[in-house]
Amino acid sequence: MGRIENTEHFRNIERYRVKTYPHILAIRIDESLYFANAKYLQTYVQNTISTYPEVKHLVLVCSAVNVIDGSGLEILKSLIEDLKSVGIDFYLAEVKGPVLDKLKTIGFTEFIGGDRIFLTTDIAMKTLECQ
Structure with missing residues (x-):
């Protein structure tokens, strides 16, 4: 994903003219993360990262994620x-409120660090642009 110039909106880099940063990779998940697709996400991220050697930050955009099951959490931890x-x-x-609540309850937010979860993609990118 990249930023549509002069906006707070992010869209697919293959469909829109967007601004990206070589050290930040933003990937949007367009469905819940569960046993049937968790391994695919891991493989996709690993393959995509290998094509962007300058990446230092990966932002997983979870706007469409309604559920993350145990398999999804294990894959995220491994990733x-x-x-x-x-x-x-x-x-x-x-991250949607109910999903974030579950992540807090099971200790996942502590595992990754609360400062690594952003309310919006815009805030994430503005924070990471200079790092």
Whole structure:
């Protein structure tokens, strides 16, 4: 995803003329994260990261995620560890309230750090642009 110039809106880089940053990769999940698609997400992120060697920050945009099941959480934890081992920081943006509540209840927000969860993609990108 990239920023539509002079706005707070982010869209698919293949469909729109957008501004991106070489050190930030923003990926939007367009459905819930559960056992049937969790491994696909992990593979997709790993393959995409390999094509962007300058990436230092990965922002997973969760605006369409209504549920994250146990398989999804395990894949996220594994992905975070894999990214950390190659020097890439992991962040979440636009997590819906009920999903965030569940993540807090099970300790996932503590696992990644509360300062790594952003209310909007715009805030995430503005925070990470200079890092």
